[in-house]
Amino acid sequence: MLVLTGFLGALGLTGGFSDLSFIPFITMFWEVVPMEKRGRWFGITGVFDFLSVPAFLLGGFLWQEGLEELVLILPLLMEVFVIIPIILSVPETLRSKVNKL
Numbered sequence: 001m002l003v004l005t006g007f008l009g010a011l012g013l014t015g016g017f018s019d020l021s022f023i024p025f026i027t028m029f030w031e032v033v034p035m036e037k038r039g040r041w042f043g044i045t046g047v048f049d050f051l052s053v054p055a056f057l058l059g060g061f062l063w064q065e066g067l068e069e070l071v072l073i074l075p076l077l078m079e080v081f082v083i084i085p086i087i088l089s090v091p092e093t094l095r096s097k098v099n100k101l
C-alpha cells in the first residue's frame with residue numbers, strides 16, 4: 001500500500017484529496033476563534049510558523065548526531081505541553097453560538 005501511495009503521489013494523483021480537505025480545515029481554523037481575538041490567534045500561529053524553521057534545523061542536527069529517539073519524542077512533548085494548552089485556552093465559538101439561539 002505504501003508503494004502504491006508513493007507512486008500515485010509522485011504522479012500527482014492524490015493531490016486532489018488534500019485540496020478538498022484544505023478548504024474546510026482552513027475555514028474551521030479561523031471560525032473557532034471569536035472575531036475580536038483573531039488578531040491574537042494570527043499572531044500565535046505566526047510565532048509557531050516562525051519557530052518551525054529553527055526546529056527543522058535542530059531536528060536535522062540531532063538526527064545527524066544519532067539522537068533519533070529525541071527527534072521523535074520532542075514533537076510529542078511539544079504537543080502535550082504547549083499546543084494542547086493553547087488550543088484549550090481558545091474558546092469554541094460554535095458551541096457558544098448554539099447556546100445563544
